[in-house]
Amino acid sequence: MEMNEYLDVFIEESKEHIQSLNDQLLLLEKDPENLDIVSEIFRSAHTLKGMSATMGFQDLAELTHIMENVLDAVRNHQLTLTPEIIDVVFNAVDALESMVLDIIDGGEGKKDVSDLIKQLEAIENGELVGETKSVHPATSSINTTINVNQDLDQFELAVLQQSQEKGFKNYQITVQLQETCLLKAARVYMVFEILEQIGEVIKSTPTVTELEDENFEYDFSVILVANDTPEAIQQKVMKVSEIDQVQINEVELGNQSTTDVSEEVTPQKGKEEDTSKKEASKSQLTSKTIRVNIERLDALMNLFEELVIDRGRLEQISSSLRDNELQETVEHMSRISGDLQNIILNMRMVPIDQVFNRFPRMVRQLAKDLDKKIDLQIYGADTELDRTVIDEIGDPLVHLIRNALDHGIETPDVRKQKGKPEEGILKLNAYHSGNHVFIEISDNGAGIDRDKVVNKAISNGVITQEQGQTYTDNQVYQLILESGFSTADKISDISGRGVGLDVVKNTIESLGGSITIDSTFNEGSTFLIQLPLTLSIISVMLTEVQEEKYAIPLSSIIETAIVHKKDIMRAHNKQVIDFRGKVVPLVSLQHVFDVPGEPNDEEYYSVVIIRQGDKMAGLIVDTFIGQHEVVLKSLGNYLTDIFAISGATILGDGQVALIVDTNALIK
Amino acid sequence: MAEVTTEYLKSIVFQLNDEEYAMPVDLVGSIERMMHITRIPGAAPFVKGVLNLRGVVTPIIDLRTRFGFESVDYSESTRTIIIHHNNMDVGLIVDAAYDVIDIPKDRLEPAPEIVGSVSIEYIDGVAKHDDRLLILLNIDKVLADEALASKTAFQDKQV
Numbered sequence: 104m105e106m107n108e109y110l111d112v113f114i115e116e117s118k119e120h121i122q123s124l125n126d127q128l129l130l131l132e133k134d135p136e137n138l139d140i141v142s143e144i145f146r147s148a149h150t151l152k153g154m155s156a157t158m159g160f161q162d163l164a165e166l167t168h169i170m171e172n173v174l175d176a177v178r179n180h181q182l183t184l185t186p187e188i189i190d191v192v193f194n195a196v197d198a199l200e201s202m203v204l205d206i207i208d209g210g211e212g213k214k215d216v217s218d219l220i221k222q223l224e225a226i227e228n229g230e231l232v233g234e235t236k237s238v239h240p241a242t243s244s245i246n247t248t249i250n251v252n253q254d255l256d257q258f259e260l261a262v263l264q265q266s267q268e269k270g271f272k273n274y275q276i277t278v279q280l281q282e283t284c285l286l287k288a289a290r291v292y293m294v295f296e297i298l299e300q301i302g303e304v305i306k307s308t309p310t311v312t313e314l315e316d317e318n319f320e321y322d323f324s325v326i327l328v329a330n331d332t333p334e335a336i337q338q339k340v341m342k343v344s345e346i347d348q349v350q351i352n353e354v355e356l357g358n359q360s361t362t363d364v365s366e367e368v369t370p371q372k373g374k375e376e377d378t379s380k381k382e383a384s385k386s387q388l389t390s391k392t393i394r395v396n397i398e399r400l401d402a403l404m405n406l407f408e409e410l411v412i413d414r415g416r417l418e419q420i421s422s423s424l425r426d427n428e429l430q431e432t433v434e435h436m437s438r439i440s441g442d443l444q445n446i447i448l449n450m451r452m453v454p455i456d457q458v459f460n461r462f463p464r465m466v467r468q469l470a471k472d473l474d475k476k477i478d479l480q481i482y483g484a485d486t487e488l489d490r491t492v493i494d495e496i497g498d499p500l501v502h503l504i505r506n507a508l509d510h511g512i513e514t515p516d517v518r519k520q521k522g523k524p525e526e527g528i529l530k531l532n533a534y535h536s537g538n539h540v541f542i543e544i545s546d547n548g549a550g551i552d553r554d555k556v557v558n559k560a561i562s563n564g565v566i567t568q569e570q571g572q573t574y575t576d577n578q579v580y581q582l583i584l585e586s587g588f589s590t591a592d593k594i595s596d597i598s599g600r601g602v603g604l605d606v607v608k609n610t611i612e613s614l615g616g617s618i619t620i621d622s623t624f625n626e627g628s629t630f631l632i633q634l635p636l637t638l639s640i641i642s643v644m645l646t647e648v649q650e651e652k653y654a655i656p657l658s659s660i661i662e663t664a665i666v667h668k669k670d671i672m673r674a675h676n677k678q679v680i681d682f683r684g685k686v687v688p689l690v691s692l693q694h695v696f697d698v699p700g701e702p703n704d705e706e707y708y709s710v711v712i713i714r715q716g717d718k719m720a721g722l723i724v725d726t727f728i729g730q731h732e733v734v735l736k737s738l739g740n741y742l743t744d745i746f747a748i749s750g751a752t753i754l755g756d757g758q759v760a761l762i763v764d765t766n767a768l769i770k
Numbered sequence: 771m772a773e774v775t776t777e778y779l780k781s782i783v784f785q786l787n788d789e790e791y792a793m794p795v796d797l798v799g800s801i802e803r804m805m806h807i808t809r810i811p812g813a814a815p816f817v818k819g820v821l822n823l824r825g826v827v828t829p830i831i832d833l834r835t836r837f838g839f840e841s842v843d844y845s846e847s848t849r850t851i852i853i854h855h856n857n858m859d860v861g862l863i864v865d866a867a868y869d870v871i872d873i874p875k876d877r878l879e880p881a882p883e884i885v886g887s888v889s890i891e892y893i894d895g896v897a898k899h900d901d902r903l904l905i906l907l908n909i910d911k912v913l914a915d916e917a918l919a920s921k922t923a924f925q926d927k928q929v
Binding site for chain 1: 806809811817822825828856859860
């Protein structure tokens with residue numbers, strides 16, 4: 104049962120480590136000489152190995168172990184990195200990832216990794232001629248001196264060697280507890296306490312965690328580095344009661360040549376420093392952050408949403424009662440809950456890096472598959488977005504990137520012919536602007552062929568011949584986001600099946616965002632995605648149309664205006680006004696939403712000026728009620744595709760008000 | 771299939787246009803009195819709108835309009851039956867809802883060509899129970915509407 108608790112932590116951390124493995128490997132690929140990176144990878148692999156072994160995921164542990172060996176060989180200059188080796192390690196990381204995914208899905212993380220292990224072993228052995236000898240005989244010499252059935256990894260071996268160099272002695276101590284012993288874990292703890300006073304425990308079999316869980320029979324063995332004589336140690340350990348016998352063997356590391364050892368020692372020191380540094384930074388981190396289950400945050404958010412609704416209600420009551428004390432209290436409460444809201448919303452903000460971080464790996468693979476040279480540049484990965492948005496935006500981005508790689512950037516030959524550098528650039532850029540987050544995906548590839556798109560659209564019956572001639576470039580580019588549209592001449596399994604970009608568009612629009620395309624033929628294209636910062640609580644302008652209330656998101660409002668009837672002009676059979684020198688079309692909400700009731704015939708119109716990109720429109724309403732913070736709720740699965748309504752919210756009086764989708768009204 | 775033990779279908783019985791209808795009780799989340807309903811512009815005519823069901827925005831279908839009956843003013847006995855089906859929460863407005871009964875499954879009969887006034891496509895079958903004729907509604911069909919094109923429901927239907 105308790106395993107589950109650990110499992111969550113394990114999964115989270117394994118994901119982080121695998122991500123870091125991927126990141127570092129990519130760096131290493133660019134800079135194979137940099138041993139710091141190798142050390143970083145080694146550390147991640149090592150931690151992962153430890154964790155998975157503790158959790159009992161053997162395949163995972165085994166694969167990381169052998170991977171670690173290869174890395175260690177690299178780090179100790181016994182092996183030179185080649186692209187082939189990096190590929191194999193990448194494959195290994197992939198396998199690790201799929202195992203972790205299996206574990207997340209409730210599986211046991213099992214996978215046949217023997218091939219990969221063989222490959223890795225081949226790398227480790229095949230290239231390790233000569234110098235390997237220094238390590239391997241050492242292992243076997245241990246095996247002969249004592250029956251060490253546990254496999255000491257390189258790190259442990261190195262520590263033992265080092266301590267031997269410094270004149271310490273290495274002991275293998277086997278402790279047998281009495282079979283009547285009741286509190287095995289307690290005894291083990293006492294033994295460890297004594298051993299740690301004498302020297303340093305390098306390794307224990309079974310592992311410390313297993314020992315603590317009393318997950319062993321009656322004996323366990325440890326490897327200890329100490330200065331005392333075996334007899335002294337034995338005496339001290341025997342002082343713990345309920346111990347049957349203590350067996351101490353000295354571990355001989357065999358005849359290492361001094362040069363070899365010194366070679367081993369130097370990187371070792373560096374590594375130990377690194378580890379301690381890492382531990383220091385880790386402890387710093389733990390003191391500042393805690394892991395919270397996302398479900399708890401969601402629960403908190405839901406509760407807070409209820410509170411926001413009640414707050415609205417209280418504000419209404421207090422303003423109608425006009426009681427000073429009540430008003431003060433309610434105002435104070437509103438301020439506090441406003442602060443609380445900021446904190447909660449910020450808590451849910453995560454850097455977009457969480458989505459971006461998988462792209463380098465993906466682009467590398469795609470570039471290989473497609474035989475293209477790609478330079479992926481990522482900017483603004485620390486831009487923060489609400490988690491709900493982050494969760495949804497991954498797939499559309501993957502799609503757009505695949506699209507850019509497949510259709511955008513040309514093959515090196517073609518690029519050369521066009522006089523461009525062989526390596527294409529794919530740029531990912533995220534930034535905040537106002538209440539929105541923008542994500543830009545641009546490539547310097549082929550761009551969009553206007554004629555091709557127009558012809559395709561005409562042949563698909565999306566537009567007519569005349570439309571094809573009158574459409575602006577931007578309108579044409581927007582066409583490729585329509586469903587059933589693929590201009591790729593050949594269909595590949597990467598993109599171009601004609602399903603896709605419309606899905607991207609739908610997803611983004613369902614998030615309350617929008618996507619625009621800018622492109623120059625033969626110079627490249629830019630896809631610009633605009634997203635709201637958060638999806639849960641938004642500021643709206645509440646308006647009334649006859650008896651019905653509509654909420655207009657504040658983020659799309661420029662201002663409100665009272666317009667005299669005589670200022671309304673007609674153009675193309677549409678009502679327009681002159682708003683600060685611009686012609687702005689008017690839209691009557693009563694008309695759009697078929698609100699029952701006589702249209703009002705007053706001298707003045709209340710107009711909300713909204714904006715979408717560089718387009719504007721004026722919405723005619725009856726009354727402005729005021730600005731409110733509301734909780735965005737969906738209309739549910741039953742009502743989908745309601746025109747110009749993006750959702751609903753619950754007002755203070757418990758009624759539902761609809762939220763206007765201003766984007767739909769501007770088009 | 772002549773089983774000795776009779777299986778029962780626990781059903782909610784409700785009234786619509788002076789006829790009695792039934793639907794499985796496990797679909798039903800709750801039965802509510804009439805609340806304020808917010809109209810949804812552009813939705814199908816039988817979708818009355820949405821209401822706030824304890825913080826959840828729930829769409830409401832008027833069964834009278836759905837089945838083409840003449841609409842009447844809501845009265846004291848008018849109820850909204852909230853059902854949960856295919857991951858959707860939907861409320862159904864009925865004239866009255868008053869009973870939960872066990873219908874023996876072997877008493878269920880396929881719908882005859884003409885039963886009451888509801889078009890046959892919405893009906894799963896009929897059952898006679900203590901001199902009452904109960905009409906079993908097919909919720910999938912009641913909820914489904916091409917104009918609504920609720921994608922999930924549509925796919926489910928095709929399977």
